[in-house]
Amino acid sequence: MQIIRGKDELADALADLRSSGGTVALVPTMGALHAGHMALISEARRLARHVVASIFVNPTQFGPNEDLDRYPRRVASDSAMLEQEGCAILWAPDAATMYPDGVEATVRAGKLGEDLDGAARPGHFDGVATVVARLLDQVRPDVALFGEKDYQQLAVIRQLVRDLALPVEIVGVPTQRDADGLALSSRNIYLSGEERIAARALPRALGEAARAVSEGEPVAEALAKARETLARAGFAPIDYVELRDSETLGPAGFPARPARLLAAAYLGKTRLIDNLPVPLRKRS
Ligand code: AMP
Numbered sequence: 001m002q003i004i005r006g007k008d009e010l011a012d013a014l015a016d017l018r019s020s021g022g023t024v025a026l027v028p029t030m031g032a033l034h035a036g037h038m039a040l041i042s043e044a045r046r047l048a049r050h051v052v053a054s055i056f057v058n059p060t061q062f063g064p065n066e067d068l069d070r071y072p073r074r075v076a077s078d079s080a081m082l083e084q085e086g087c088a089i090l091w092a093p094d095a096a097t098m099y100p101d102g103v104e105a106t107v108r109a110g111k112l113g114e115d116l117d118g119a120a121r122p123g124h125f126d127g128v129a130t131v132v133a134r135l136l137d138q139v140r141p142d143v144a145l146f147g148e149k150d151y152q153q154l155a156v157i158r159q160l161v162r163d164l165a166l167p168v169e170i171v172g173v174p175t176q177r178d179a180d181g182l183a184l185s186s187r188n189i190y191l192s193g194e195e196r197i198a199a200r201a202l203p204r205a206l207g208e209a210a211r212a213v214s215e216g217e218p219v220a221e222a223l224a225k226a227r228e229t230l231a232r233a234g235f236a237p238i239d240y241v242e243l244r245d246s247e248t249l250g251p252a253g254f255p256a257r258p259a260r261l262l263a264a265a266y267l268g269k270t271r272l273i274d275n276l277p278v279p280l281r282k283r284s
Pocket of ligand 1: 028031035036145
Protein backbone atom coordinates (compact mmCIF):
# COMPACT_ATOMS: atom_id res chain seq x y z
CA MET A 1 0.00 0.00 0.00
CA GLN A 2 1.26 3.47 -0.89
CA ILE A 3 0.88 6.24 1.68
CA ILE A 4 0.50 9.47 -0.26
CA ARG A 5 0.49 13.05 1.03
CA GLY A 6 0.84 15.17 -2.13
CA LYS A 7 -1.64 15.77 -4.98
CA ASP A 8 0.85 15.15 -7.82
CA GLU A 9 1.97 11.90 -6.23
CA LEU A 10 -1.70 10.90 -5.87
CA ALA A 11 -2.42 11.64 -9.54
CA ASP A 12 0.58 9.48 -10.57
CA ALA A 13 -0.41 6.57 -8.32
CA LEU A 14 -4.03 6.70 -9.54
CA ALA A 15 -2.86 6.74 -13.16
CA ASP A 16 -0.81 3.60 -12.42
CA LEU A 17 -3.81 1.88 -10.84
CA ARG A 18 -6.09 2.86 -13.72
CA SER A 19 -3.59 1.65 -16.29
CA SER A 20 -3.67 -1.81 -14.72
CA GLY A 21 -7.43 -1.84 -15.40
CA GLY A 22 -10.44 -2.27 -13.14
CA THR A 23 -12.52 0.07 -11.03
CA VAL A 24 -11.53 2.27 -8.09
CA ALA A 25 -13.42 2.63 -4.79
CA LEU A 26 -12.90 5.48 -2.33
CA VAL A 27 -13.49 5.19 1.42
CA PRO A 28 -13.17 8.61 3.09
CA THR A 29 -12.37 8.59 6.83
CA MET A 30 -10.98 10.75 9.60
CA GLY A 31 -8.77 7.89 10.84
CA ALA A 32 -8.63 6.23 14.28
CA LEU A 33 -9.94 3.25 12.37
CA HIS A 34 -12.09 0.52 13.88
CA ALA A 35 -14.14 -2.43 12.63
CA GLY A 36 -16.84 -0.04 11.33
CA HIS A 37 -14.36 1.55 8.93
CA MET A 38 -12.98 -1.87 8.01
CA ALA A 39 -16.47 -3.04 6.98
CA LEU A 40 -16.45 -0.18 4.46
CA ILE A 41 -13.03 -1.24 3.19
CA SER A 42 -14.03 -4.88 2.76
CA GLU A 43 -17.25 -3.89 0.96
CA ALA A 44 -15.14 -1.58 -1.22
CA ARG A 45 -12.87 -4.51 -2.10
CA ARG A 46 -15.91 -6.52 -3.08
CA LEU A 47 -17.22 -3.75 -5.33
CA ALA A 48 -14.02 -2.54 -6.98
CA ARG A 49 -10.64 -3.82 -8.06
CA HIS A 50 -8.66 -1.09 -6.28
CA VAL A 51 -9.41 0.58 -2.95
CA VAL A 52 -8.28 4.06 -1.97
CA ALA A 53 -8.85 5.07 1.66
CA SER A 54 -8.43 8.66 2.77
CA ILE A 55 -7.60 9.91 6.23
CA PHE A 56 -8.17 13.60 6.76
CA VAL A 57 -9.38 15.17 10.00
CA ASN A 58 -11.32 17.88 8.21
CA PRO A 59 -11.22 21.17 10.15
CA THR A 60 -14.15 22.68 8.22
CA GLN A 61 -16.64 20.18 9.62
CA PHE A 62 -15.80 20.92 13.28
CA GLY A 63 -17.47 23.80 15.13
CA PRO A 64 -15.37 26.26 17.18
CA ASN A 65 -16.06 24.46 20.47
CA GLU A 66 -15.82 20.91 19.15
CA ASP A 67 -13.10 18.26 19.44
CA LEU A 68 -10.85 19.01 16.43
CA ASP A 69 -7.69 19.30 18.55
CA ARG A 70 -8.27 16.20 20.64
CA TYR A 71 -9.71 14.03 17.83
CA PRO A 72 -7.66 10.77 17.93
CA ARG A 73 -4.85 10.55 15.34
CA ARG A 74 -3.17 7.17 14.78
CA VAL A 75 -1.87 7.07 11.23
CA ALA A 76 0.70 4.29 11.91
CA SER A 77 -1.78 1.72 13.22
CA ASP A 78 -4.45 2.91 10.75
CA SER A 79 -2.15 2.29 7.80
CA ALA A 80 -1.27 -1.21 9.09
CA MET A 81 -5.00 -2.05 9.25
CA LEU A 82 -5.63 -0.68 5.75
CA GLU A 83 -2.68 -2.55 4.29
CA GLN A 84 -3.89 -5.80 5.83
CA GLU A 85 -7.35 -5.30 4.28
CA GLY A 86 -5.80 -4.93 0.82
CA CYS A 87 -6.06 -1.18 0.37
CA ALA A 88 -3.94 0.06 -2.57
CA ILE A 89 -3.53 3.71 -1.58
CA LEU A 90 -3.83 5.65 1.65
CA TRP A 91 -4.46 9.28 0.72
CA ALA A 92 -3.45 11.33 3.77
CA PRO A 93 -3.15 15.01 2.85
CA ASP A 94 -2.62 17.74 5.44
CA ALA A 95 -4.88 20.80 5.66
CA ALA A 96 -2.55 22.93 3.50
CA THR A 97 -2.72 20.31 0.74
CA MET A 98 -6.49 19.94 0.97
CA TYR A 99 -7.12 23.70 1.23
CA PRO A 100 -4.10 25.36 -0.44
CA ASP A 101 -5.93 28.68 -0.86
CA GLY A 102 -7.79 28.45 2.44
CA VAL A 103 -11.46 27.61 2.37
CA GLU A 104 -12.98 30.16 -0.01
CA ALA A 105 -15.19 28.31 -2.50
CA THR A 106 -17.31 25.87 -0.51
CA VAL A 107 -20.14 23.48 -1.20
CA ARG A 108 -23.37 24.08 0.72
CA ALA A 109 -25.23 21.01 1.87
CA GLY A 110 -28.56 22.90 1.57
CA LYS A 111 -31.71 22.40 3.63
CA LEU A 112 -30.95 18.78 4.49
CA GLY A 113 -27.71 19.94 6.11
CA GLU A 114 -29.47 22.41 8.41
CA ASP A 115 -31.72 19.88 10.11
CA LEU A 116 -31.06 17.33 12.93
CA ASP A 117 -27.25 17.18 13.34
CA GLY A 118 -26.95 20.28 11.19
CA ALA A 119 -29.17 22.24 13.61
CA ALA A 120 -27.03 21.10 16.54
CA ARG A 121 -23.75 21.60 14.62
CA PRO A 122 -24.20 24.64 12.34
CA GLY A 123 -22.00 24.45 9.25
CA HIS A 124 -21.01 20.82 9.89
CA PHE A 125 -22.54 19.41 6.72
CA ASP A 126 -21.25 22.28 4.57
CA GLY A 127 -17.78 21.23 5.77
CA VAL A 128 -18.55 17.58 4.99
CA ALA A 129 -19.93 18.42 1.52
CA THR A 130 -16.92 20.64 0.78
CA VAL A 131 -14.33 18.02 1.70
CA VAL A 132 -16.18 15.13 0.06
CA ALA A 133 -16.50 17.15 -3.18
CA ARG A 134 -12.74 17.75 -3.09
CA LEU A 135 -11.94 14.10 -2.31
CA LEU A 136 -14.19 12.89 -5.15
CA ASP A 137 -12.48 15.34 -7.50
CA GLN A 138 -8.99 14.28 -6.38
CA VAL A 139 -9.59 10.52 -6.60
CA ARG A 140 -12.36 10.30 -9.27
CA PRO A 141 -13.53 6.92 -7.94
CA ASP A 142 -16.15 4.75 -9.64
CA VAL A 143 -17.75 4.11 -6.26
CA ALA A 144 -17.49 5.78 -2.84
CA LEU A 145 -18.62 4.14 0.39
CA PHE A 146 -20.07 5.76 3.52
CA GLY A 147 -21.49 4.29 6.73
CA GLU A 148 -25.16 4.33 7.69
CA LYS A 149 -23.87 5.16 11.18
CA ASP A 150 -23.75 8.76 9.90
CA TYR A 151 -27.11 8.46 8.20
CA GLN A 152 -27.71 12.16 7.59
CA GLN A 153 -24.19 12.51 6.18
CA LEU A 154 -24.95 9.68 3.73
CA ALA A 155 -28.16 11.47 2.67
CA VAL A 156 -26.29 14.80 2.24
CA ILE A 157 -23.66 13.10 0.07
CA ARG A 158 -26.24 11.31 -2.05
CA GLN A 159 -27.91 14.68 -2.67
CA LEU A 160 -24.56 16.37 -3.44
CA VAL A 161 -23.75 13.71 -6.04
CA ARG A 162 -27.25 13.92 -7.55
CA ASP A 163 -27.36 17.73 -7.67
CA LEU A 164 -23.87 18.10 -9.17
CA ALA A 165 -24.37 15.01 -11.39
CA LEU A 166 -21.01 13.64 -10.23
CA PRO A 167 -20.05 10.42 -12.02
CA VAL A 168 -19.74 8.21 -8.93
CA GLU A 169 -21.92 5.59 -7.29
CA ILE A 170 -22.55 6.18 -3.58
CA VAL A 171 -22.90 3.03 -1.46
CA GLY A 172 -24.13 2.97 2.16
CA VAL A 173 -22.80 0.28 4.52
CA PRO A 174 -24.80 -0.90 7.58
CA THR A 175 -23.67 0.24 11.03
CA GLN A 176 -21.17 -2.05 12.78
CA ARG A 177 -21.77 -2.43 16.51
CA ASP A 178 -20.06 -3.70 19.63
CA ALA A 179 -21.51 -6.87 21.18
CA ASP A 180 -23.74 -4.77 23.49
CA GLY A 181 -25.21 -2.84 20.57
CA LEU A 182 -23.29 0.44 20.80
CA ALA A 183 -22.35 1.66 17.32
CA LEU A 184 -18.58 1.66 16.82
CA SER A 185 -17.21 5.20 16.71
CA SER A 186 -13.79 6.82 16.95
CA ARG A 187 -15.32 9.02 19.66
CA ASN A 188 -16.23 6.07 21.94
CA ILE A 189 -12.70 6.27 23.42
CA TYR A 190 -13.73 9.55 25.08
CA LEU A 191 -16.23 7.63 27.28
CA SER A 192 -15.28 6.74 30.88
CA GLY A 193 -15.91 3.13 31.98
CA GLU A 194 -19.18 4.18 33.57
CA GLU A 195 -20.28 6.20 30.56
CA ARG A 196 -19.45 3.31 28.24
CA ILE A 197 -21.89 1.11 30.16
CA ALA A 198 -24.55 3.84 30.19
CA ALA A 199 -24.08 4.31 26.43
CA ARG A 200 -25.86 0.99 25.80
CA ALA A 201 -29.09 2.83 26.49
CA LEU A 202 -28.83 4.62 23.13
CA PRO A 203 -29.20 1.57 20.83
CA ARG A 204 -31.62 0.06 23.35
CA ALA A 205 -33.88 3.14 23.37
CA LEU A 206 -33.87 3.28 19.56
CA GLY A 207 -34.49 -0.47 19.25
CA GLU A 208 -37.46 -0.33 21.63
CA ALA A 209 -38.91 2.72 19.89
CA ALA A 210 -38.45 1.17 16.43
CA ARG A 211 -40.25 -1.96 17.54
CA ALA A 212 -43.05 -0.01 19.23
CA VAL A 213 -43.65 2.21 16.19
CA SER A 214 -43.63 -0.76 13.85
CA GLU A 215 -46.22 -2.46 16.10
CA GLY A 216 -48.50 0.57 15.89
CA GLU A 217 -47.69 2.62 19.00
CA PRO A 218 -48.25 6.35 18.37
CA VAL A 219 -44.95 7.88 17.25
CA ALA A 220 -45.00 10.71 19.82
CA GLU A 221 -45.36 8.19 22.67
CA ALA A 222 -42.59 5.92 21.39
CA LEU A 223 -40.24 8.90 21.00
CA ALA A 224 -41.09 10.22 24.48
CA LYS A 225 -40.27 6.81 25.98
CA ALA A 226 -36.96 6.73 24.11
CA ARG A 227 -36.09 10.19 25.49
CA GLU A 228 -36.99 8.98 29.00
CA THR A 229 -34.77 5.90 28.62
CA LEU A 230 -31.88 8.12 27.53
CA ALA A 231 -32.42 10.65 30.31
CA ARG A 232 -32.60 7.87 32.93
CA ALA A 233 -29.27 6.48 31.67
CA GLY A 234 -27.68 9.90 32.15
CA PHE A 235 -27.78 11.34 28.63
CA ALA A 236 -28.03 15.16 28.79
CA PRO A 237 -28.68 17.16 26.81
CA ILE A 238 -30.59 15.12 24.25
CA ASP A 239 -30.23 16.95 20.92
CA TYR A 240 -32.98 15.02 19.16
CA VAL A 241 -34.85 11.72 18.92
CA GLU A 242 -36.82 11.77 15.68
CA LEU A 243 -38.66 9.54 13.25
CA ARG A 244 -38.02 10.60 9.64
CA ASP A 245 -38.52 9.42 6.08
CA SER A 246 -35.64 7.02 5.30
CA GLU A 247 -34.84 8.64 1.99
CA THR A 248 -35.57 12.35 2.29
CA LEU A 249 -35.13 12.64 6.08
CA GLY A 250 -38.26 14.85 5.90
CA PRO A 251 -41.40 14.06 7.92
CA ALA A 252 -42.01 10.34 8.20
CA GLY A 253 -44.85 8.88 6.13
CA PHE A 254 -44.73 5.61 8.04
CA PRO A 255 -46.09 2.98 7.42
CA ALA A 256 -46.72 3.96 3.79
CA ARG A 257 -43.03 4.79 3.41
CA PRO A 258 -39.94 3.37 5.15
CA ALA A 259 -38.85 5.36 8.17
CA ARG A 260 -35.66 5.85 10.16
CA LEU A 261 -35.28 6.64 13.84
CA LEU A 262 -32.39 9.00 14.53
CA ALA A 263 -30.96 10.28 17.80
CA ALA A 264 -28.11 12.38 19.11
CA ALA A 265 -27.33 13.01 22.77
CA TYR A 266 -24.48 13.76 25.13
CA LEU A 267 -23.02 11.50 27.77
CA GLY A 268 -20.82 13.83 29.77
CA LYS A 269 -18.79 15.70 27.16
CA THR A 270 -19.18 13.05 24.45
CA ARG A 271 -21.83 13.45 21.79
CA LEU A 272 -23.13 10.11 20.48
CA ILE A 273 -25.37 9.55 17.47
CA ASP A 274 -27.21 6.49 16.26
CA ASN A 275 -30.06 5.50 13.96
CA LEU A 276 -32.14 2.45 13.09
CA PRO A 277 -34.62 1.49 10.40
CA VAL A 278 -38.21 0.96 11.52
CA PRO A 279 -39.38 -2.45 10.29
CA LEU A 280 -42.50 -2.26 8.14
CA ARG A 281 -45.47 -3.87 9.87
CA LYS A 282 -46.01 -7.47 8.91
CA ARG A 283 -49.35 -8.06 7.19
CA SER A 284 -51.50 -10.48 9.16
P1 AMP B 1 -15.27 8.85 10.30
O1 AMP B 1 -13.83 8.43 10.32
O2 AMP B 1 -15.93 8.82 11.63
O3 AMP B 1 -15.47 10.14 9.53
O4 AMP B 1 -16.01 7.75 9.45
C1 AMP B 1 -15.59 7.41 8.16
C2 AMP B 1 -16.65 6.56 7.51
O5 AMP B 1 -16.84 5.37 8.29
C3 AMP B 1 -18.01 7.27 7.44
O6 AMP B 1 -18.63 6.97 6.19
C4 AMP B 1 -18.76 6.66 8.60
O7 AMP B 1 -20.16 6.68 8.43
C5 AMP B 1 -18.22 5.24 8.58
N1 AMP B 1 -18.39 4.61 9.90
C6 AMP B 1 -17.97 5.09 11.11
N2 AMP B 1 -18.38 4.26 12.10
C7 AMP B 1 -19.07 3.26 11.52
C8 AMP B 1 -19.74 2.10 12.00
N3 AMP B 1 -19.80 1.81 13.30
N4 AMP B 1 -20.34 1.29 11.10
C9 AMP B 1 -20.31 1.57 9.76
N5 AMP B 1 -19.69 2.65 9.25
C10 AMP B 1 -19.08 3.48 10.10
